[in-house]
Amino acid sequence: MIRFSRGSAGLLAVALAVLAFQASPSAHHRWKRYHWARTQNPLNLTLGRNLSTAWQNYLQAASSDWSSSNVLNTTVGSGDTTGATCDPTLGKVEVCNASYGATGWLGVARIWITTGTHIAQGTVKVNDYYFNQSQYNSPAWRQFVMCQEVGHEFGLDHQDENFNNTNLGTCMDYTSDPDGTVNGQLSNLHPNAHDYEELDIIYAHLDSFNTASPAKTPSLNDPSEWGQLMKTAHGGKTQIFERNFGNGEIVVTFVIWA
Amino acid sequence: MRFRPANFIVLAAVGVSFCGSSALQPSELTSEALVRALQQQGATVTRAGSLPQSSYPFLSVSAQLLQVNGADVQVFEYASATRADSDASKVSPTGSPIGQSQVSWMDTPHFYKRDRLIVLYVGHSADVLRMLEAVLGAAFAAGR
Numbered sequence: 001m002i003r004f005s006r007g008s009a010g011l012l013a014v015a016l017a018v019l020a021f022q023a024s025p026s027a028h029h030r031w032k033r034y035h036w037a038r039t040q041n042p043l044n045l046t047l048g049r050n051l052s053t054a055w056q057n058y059l060q061a062a063s064s065d066w067s068s069s070n071v072l073n074t075t076v077g078s079g080d081t082t083g084a085t086c087d088p089t090l091g092k093v094e095v096c097n098a099s100y101g102a103t104g105w106l107g108v109a110r111i112w113i114t115t116g117t118h119i120a121q122g123t124v125k126v127n128d129y130y131f132n133q134s135q136y137n138s139p140a141w142r143q144f145v146m147c148q149e150v151g152h153e154f155g156l157d158h159q160d161e162n163f164n165n166t167n168l169g170t171c172m173d174y175t176s177d178p179d180g181t182v183n184g185q186l187s188n189l190h191p192n193a194h195d196y197e198e199l200d201i202i203y204a205h206l207d208s209f210n211t212a213s214p215a216k217t218p219s220l221n222d223p224s225e226w227g228q229l230m231k232t233a234h235g236g237k238t239q240i241f242e243r244n245f246g247n248g249e250i251v252v253t254f255v256i257w258a
Numbered sequence: 259m260r261f262r263p264a265n266f267i268v269l270a271a272v273g274v275s276f277c278g279s280s281a282l283q284p285s286e287l288t289s290e291a292l293v294r295a296l297q298q299q300g301a302t303v304t305r306a307g308s309l310p311q312s313s314y315p316f317l318s319v320s321a322q323l324l325q326v327n328g329a330d331v332q333v334f335e336y337a338s339a340t341r342a343d344s345d346a347s348k349v350s351p352t353g354s355p356i357g358q359s360q361v362s363w364m365d366t367p368h369f370y371k372r373d374r375l376i377v378l379y380v381g382h383s384a385d386v387l388r389m390l391e392a393v394l395g396a397a398f399a400a401g402r
Contacts, residue, residue: 031355085312101309102323102330104380107362110315125315130364145362152360161352162402163366174362174401 037207050079071203088121091213109152144178147171316356370394
């Protein structure tokens with residue numbers, strides 16, 4: 001039997017505390033106290049797609065990754081803005097790509113706050129000026145940046161901001177080697193357990209109101225929601241429209257005009 | 259009034275000190291003065307147009323783009339030093355977040371502020387950093 005004096009027990013407690021801290025060095029990486037207000041979990045949030053084809057799969061993957069959280073349910077839906085302007089829409093996150101120039105940034109996640117700490121709307125921009133260059137035009141860089149920017153929209157900060165240290169295995173960690181293949185290290189293309197833990201903390205409480213709007217369902221009564229005209233027949237009396245929601249989801253609307 | 263040699267020496271010393279620093283640090287730094295000062299440091303500087311304000315949604319003015327020894331350097335010129343100070347105060351010590359925007363920089367960001375200019379260099383060229391620091395002083399925010 002090992003016996004401890006009061007002094008050595010105190011030292012052991014300190015040592016265990018230090019070990020625990022080292023084992024989870026980034027357990028707290030929330031972005032101030034920002035969060036979406038909601039009356040129940042999970043948070044249902046639409047990520048508006050204002051993206052060229054080259055980006056759509058990365059947004060879908062990021063949405064799936066973050067929805068693995070117990071407290072999040074994100075849906076990729078139609079966008080309400082353009083890549084160039086990327087205007088915000090109340091209650092959702094607009095995700096945009098365009099060539100924004102030699103800005104020095106690959107991506108920017110922006111949020112608007114209401115009633116102190118509640119996120120009312122957000123935008124994500126990814127900069128094709130760099131992603132069209134060979135250094136960044138790879139699935140790894142696109143997935144890493146998309147995952148990180150979308151992660152900020154939930155109120156997460158970075159776990160680490162040093163480009164040159166070892167990957168932590170999360171997209172919320174700055175890196176020069178996103179998939180870890182250059183230096184034989186962890187991949188930073190997806191969230192890790194610490195991110196999900198932090199989200200559990202951020203969204204542990206409930207609010208008395210909602211700032212996120214539910215996903216919009218396309219209205220079949222509104223022709224602007226039908227998408228592209230694919231075929232016209234019978235002298236214009238019948239028409240077929242297709243709207244591509246990405247990820248294999250296509251809504252076909254067959255119209256017989258009166 | 260009696261002449262006091264000691265006072266004269268002090269005033270002369272202050273005058274030399276002011277003139278010595280004014281070659282690199284004009285009283286009101288503009289983007290034009292910045293270009294000249296960097297050239298005096300031995301840099302090759304070219305103007306490369308401007309970027310719309312929407313390219314930097316977290317700052318309140320548009321950026322002028324310089325190439326300093328081939329590296330992109332963004333210059334934000336404000337109407338007053340007070341307005342520049344206001345935007346500078348939003349920049350976190352590590353360069354992100356800036357206000358309510360989180361920024362994924364392509365390399366290490368370095369933010370400098372002097373008079374009514376904020377200058378941003380995203381990169382790690384020792385030459386560029388040395389010249390910017392000589393003209394603008396130490397970065398007020400920089401990544402790791």
